[in-house]
Amino acid sequence: MSEKKKGPSLWDGFKAFLMRGNVVDLAVAVVIGAAFTNIVNSVVKGVINPLVGAFGTKDLDKYSSCLKDPCTFDEATGTATSGIPIMWGSVLSATLTFLITAAVVYFLMVLPMSKYLARQVARQKAKEGTQEIIEVTELEVLKEIRDALVAQRGSGHDEH
Numbered sequence: 001m002s003e004k005k006k007g008p009s010l011w012d013g014f015k016a017f018l019m020r021g022n023v024v025d026l027a028v029a030v031v032i033g034a035a036f037t038n039i040v041n042s043v044v045k046g047v048i049n050p051l052v053g054a055f056g057t058k059d060l061d062k063y064s065s066c067l068k069d070p071c072t073f074d075e076a077t078g079t080a081t082s083g084i085p086i087m088w089g090s091v092l093s094a095t096l097t098f099l100i101t102a103a104v105v106y107f108l109m110v111l112p113m114s115k116y117l118a119r120q121v122a123r124q125k126a127k128e129g130t131q132e133i134i135e136v137t138e139l140e141v142l143k144e145i146r147d148a149l150v151a152q153r154g155s156g157h158d159e160h
Helices: 010-019 021-053 088-159
Strands: 065-073 080-086
Touching: 010 021, 021 088
Parallel strands: none
Antiparallel strands: 065 080
């Protein structure tokens, strides 16, 4: 008869996974990221797209090229009714959204956090260096005491 190994259950493993700190941090990051994405999308659609579109005659999302003529669109829905349109304006808009999001995340979150962490590491190294100097000094004092005791014993044994 073979015995089954009694390890942690599937439920215990799942609970341990959920209680890890980085899972909670990740959940917070996703929620903040979703809210932040809405802000960036609004800036791109409300400010950037009209500015880029000012060089033409329409909104950036509506720029397209026709792969197969004639391209006609239903004004109510914005979908193509004939032809094959290439909607390069919406791709450009999404690319701008990505670049703006990446720039804001880098300059407002990643860069300040990396500078903060570098300062923390420098402080920790300085603290460890001070501790090491104190430990070396204590070690030197203990060696001197040992040497003094050895010298006393040595001189005490010679007299007898």
